[in-house]
Amino acid sequence: MTERPDQSPITSPRSERVRKVAALTGRSARRKQGRFRVEGPQAVRSLLAHRPELALEVHLTERAADAHPELERLAREAGVPARLVDEQILRAMVRESGPADATADGGSGPAGSVGTGSPGALVSPQGVIAVGALPPEDPDAATAALEALPDDGPLTVVVLHEVRDPGNVGTLIRTADAAGADLVLLTRTSADPYSPKAVRASVGGLFHLPVLTGAESGSLLEALAARDITAAATSGYADSELFDVDLPDRIAWILGNEAHGLDEETLAAAPLTVRIPLAGHAESLNVHTAATVCLFETLRRRRAGA
Amino acid sequence: MTERPDQSPITSPRSERVRKVAALTGRSARRKQGRFRVEGPQAVRSLLAHRPELALEVHLTERAADAHPELERLAREAGVPARLVDEQILRAMVRESGPADATADGGSGPAGSVGTGSPGALVSPQGVIAVGALPPEDPDAATAALEALPDDGPLTVVVLHEVRDPGNVGTLIRTADAAGADLVLLTRTSADPYSPKAVRASVGGLFHLPVLTGAESGSLLEALAARDITAAATSGYADSELFDVDLPDRIAWILGNEAHGLDEETLAAAPLTVRIPLAGHAESLNVHTAATVCLFETLRRRRAGA
Numbered sequence: 001m002t003e004r005p006d007q008s009p010i011t012s013p014r015s016e017r018v019r020k021v022a023a024l025t026g027r028s029a030r031r032k033q034g035r036f037r038v039e040g041p042q043a044v045r046s047l048l049a050h051r052p053e054l055a056l057e058v059h060l061t062e063r064a065a066d067a068h069p070e071l072e073r074l075a076r077e078a079g080v081p082a083r084l085v086d087e088q089i090l091r092a093m094v095r096e097s098g099p100a101d102a103t104a105d106g107g108s109g110p111a112g113s114v115g116t117g118s119p120g121a122l123v124s125p126q127g128v129i130a131v132g133a134l135p136p137e138d139p140d141a142a143t144a145a146l147e148a149l150p151d152d153g154p155l156t157v158v159v160l161h162e163v164r165d166p167g168n169v170g171t172l173i174r175t176a177d178a179a180g181a182d183l184v185l186l187t188r189t190s191a192d193p194y195s196p197k198a199v200r201a202s203v204g205g206l207f208h209l210p211v212l213t214g215a216e217s218g219s220l221l222e223a224l225a226a227r228d229i230t231a232a233a234t235s236g237y238a239d240s241e242l243f244d245v246d247l248p249d250r251i252a253w254i255l256g257n258e259a260h261g262l263d264e265e266t267l268a269a270a271p272l273t274v275r276i277p278l279a280g281h282a283e284s285l286n287v288h289t290a291a292t293v294c295l296f297e298t299l300r301r302r303r304a305g306a
Numbered sequence: 307m308t309e310r311p312d313q314s315p316i317t318s319p320r321s322e323r324v325r326k327v328a329a330l331t332g333r334s335a336r337r338k339q340g341r342f343r344v345e346g347p348q349a350v351r352s353l354l355a356h357r358p359e360l361a362l363e364v365h366l367t368e369r370a371a372d373a374h375p376e377l378e379r380l381a382r383e384a385g386v387p388a389r390l391v392d393e394q395i396l397r398a399m400v401r402e403s404g405p406a407d408a409t410a411d412g413g414s415g416p417a418g419s420v421g422t423g424s425p426g427a428l429v430s431p432q433g434v435i436a437v438g439a440l441p442p443e444d445p446d447a448a449t450a451a452l453e454a455l456p457d458d459g460p461l462t463v464v465v466l467h468e469v470r471d472p473g474n475v476g477t478l479i480r481t482a483d484a485a486g487a488d489l490v491l492l493t494r495t496s497a498d499p500y501s502p503k504a505v506r507a508s509v510g511g512l513f514h515l516p517v518l519t520g521a522e523s524g525s526l527l528e529a530l531a532a533r534d535i536t537a538a539a540t541s542g543y544a545d546s547e548l549f550d551v552d553l554p555d556r557i558a559w560i561l562g563n564e565a566h567g568l569d570e571e572t573l574a575a576a577p578l579t580v581r582i583p584l585a586g587h588a589e590s591l592n593v594h595t596a597a598t599v600c601l602f603e604t605l606r607r608r609r610a611g612a
Contacts, residue, residue, distance in 0.1 A: 042589070050587065175595050180585025208587035243606045279486025279605055281356065281514035283348070289481050292598040299585055300549045300603075 010059075010085055013092035021059075021093040021131060027192050036134045036194040039094060039125040041068045046204030047130050052078035054132040054207075059085045059093065064127025071128060087127070094125050094196070134194055137214035142185050143223050145212050149182060156181045156298055157229060157252035161217055161266060163287060165258060166191040170201025171288050172255065177205035179295035180302075184211045185220065221269050224252050232272040233262050234290050242274045242294060247301055253294050258287050316365075316391055319398035327365075327399040327437060333498050342440045342500035345400060345431040347374045352510030353436050358384035360438040360513075365391045365399065370433025377434060386436075393433070400431050400502070440500055443520035448491050451518050452529050455488060462487045462604055463535055463558035467523055467572060469593060471564060472497040476507025477594050478561065483511035485601035486608075490517045491526065527575050530558050537576045539568050540596050544579040548600060551580050553607055559600050564593050 010017055023029035024037040035056065038047050041064060047055055048071070058075045062084055065072055075082035135141075149155055158176040163169050169191045176184050186193060193202065193211055224231050230248040233256075254270055256262030267273065276285060276293050285293070316323055329335035330343040341362065344353050347370060353361055354377070364381045368390055371378055381388035441447075455461055464482040469475050475497045482490050492499060499508065499517055530537050536554040539562075560576055562568030573579065582591060582599050591599070 046587070171592070171595075174588060175591070177586035178584045178588035178591055178595070203588070203590075205586070205588060243609060276602075277605065277609065278484045280483035280511075281352070282480060282484035282509070282511060284509075285481070285484055286477070288595075289477075289484070289598050292595050293602045296582075296599045296603075297606075299583065303549060303583065 009083065010089055013089050018089060018092045021129065022095050024131070025196055027195065030134050030192070030194060034134050035131050036199070037093070037196050038130040038132055038199055039128070039196060040200070041071065041126055041128050043199060043202075043204045044071060044128050044130045045074065046207040047132060048074035048078050050207040051132070054135070055080045056131045056133055058082040058128065058130045059090060060128040061085065061087050061090060068128070090125050090127065090129060093129050137188070139214050139216050139219070142212040142215035142220065145183055145185070145210050146223050146227050149227060154249040154302055155229060155251070156295070157224070158184045158291070158295070159187070159215070159220065159252055159254045160184065160190045161187045161254055161262065162189045162257040163255060164191050166195040166198035167201045168258060168288060169193050170198035170206070172291055173198070173202040173211060174205040175288065175292050175295060177208045179299045181209060181295065184209060185215045186211070186213045187215045187217045187220070188213070217266055221266075230272050231270045232274065232294070233267055233270040234276055234294060235267060235273045236275060236284065238273040238275040240274050242276050242297055245274050247298060248272070251298060253291065253298075255287055255291050315389065316395055319395050324395060324398045327435065328401050330437070331502055333501065336440055336498070336500060340440050341437050342505065343400070343502050344436040344438060344505055345434075345502060346506070347377065347432055347434050349505060349508075349510045350377060350434050350436045351380065352513040353438060354380035354384050356513040357438070360441070361386045362437045362439055364388040364434065364436045365396060366434040367391065367393050367396060374434070396431050396433065396435060399435050443494070445520050445522050445525070448518040448521035448526065449529050451489055451491070451516050452533050455533060460555040460608055461535060461557070462601070463530070464490045464597070464601070465493070465521070465526065465558055465560045466490065466496045467493045467560055467568065468495045468563040469561060470497050472501040472504035473507045474564060474594060475499050476504035476512070478597055479504075479508040479517060480511040481594065481598050481601060483514045485605045487515060487601065490515060491521045492517070492519045493521045493523045493526070494519070523572055527572075536578050538578040538580065538600070539573055539576040540582055540600060541573060541579045542581060542590065544581040546580050548580045548582050548603055553604060554578070557604060559597065559604070561593055561597050
């Protein structure tokens, strides 16, 4: 899928190679090229340090190379070329082309988005871009990742099911990482975590823990049960409150769509449903707020129990 | 500041009255007109039910009036006109004009935004819009709101200091509401909670609890201390961890800028600083995630202690 990178210097912002990197804003181009784009020093550092096997090439300005000397060292250690380019070339590599991209990324609804910047907006790559090899979307890989988890001991899995906004997907991955989740699985109806918007919002989280796409929600619930991991969901109608209920040591939080929440079928199939207490007049929480409360309560219990 | 609403039917999307409602996207127009715009059935319902004294007029489609019969009833009870308009008139009332609005709203940075939709995007008002009287931005009002709080018993105050993105401001107000905060104060360098983007993101939260703008951070810390409310901030360098530390019954969580966090001076002046434990490889949390963890831990303790 991914060709050997061309080593010659890039001199024109209109060159074929620049256009191919810019095209990675769209999902179909990512699939066709088998590559994805990573922007900014923090995310590129995370890619090179945590998932060097995915890295294909790094483009950076002289200024960014001076400000972040570790980037060239990490690229060398990962065995990938780090090329100095002009700021205008870097900017041409992230030029997003507006509405078409939002569709390509799975649609960015106006309600409940926690995305980082609007499609079509000029996003600064802060002097550095990397291109990585796109991991295949494969339901078997999701199951295999579950099977690779330890047989006993505490575990936290996060499942994103029908989370449509790439910014939300990225932010949820960042929060899952911060709360010490062991694995993030996305069903095939969720937005692509390898869209530039999701990668930006994850602030490196995408490379800090295993994130697998293309899972099937039905077989996923079975696979979780087979690994003795309790699937848990939030619902405003649940009898048990999060802060009172016993949380299992091995838990998978299933998070649903921004607007509609989790579908009835998945909710009914989850062995544990909890209600997050709401104290004011708010009728609901957005998916990221709910996930944050559940994941940090899980972390708090784990630390209290350790 | 606010004139008596014209009672005649609106027939053209290009009429002066439609343009004046559309202009409320910009901060200067809101100040000049002394009015702000509320979109969607849920937010309009919250305005009419919780802050009827602010409501000036309601515009809705026949379809929305049928789907949400309580809106006309609430408008009647609030003593404000509810006028049936065509869908195209309603859409013209929310037409946002792009980059200029982002600036008017205090700038929508690409990093760390948890906003709801991009400026310039077509946002559907879901059949209903209200116009409200803009409360004045007044540092004395912020102090007066603190003085109006009970003299003893538990309290949670949320202070937004230099939170620049209107979507973040709205989402933080929504979460403060859900976690049972008693009061939200914004310093004058924060984004305007009455921008349509912030109002949308707050999902009615803006009308569920007192939200005051224009506070001065220095005198605010003194006013909090005078009311026996402990100002608390998060810092990655704090010695105490949130989950281990004793939280005072009367607490004000001070939340800072999306990119830079809280300024050194404010951080140093806060009597309590805590660290949110991070379990993975994440280096930080965004301001909304950090706020959610702190506010719901405060709520959890309060309920456990009650």
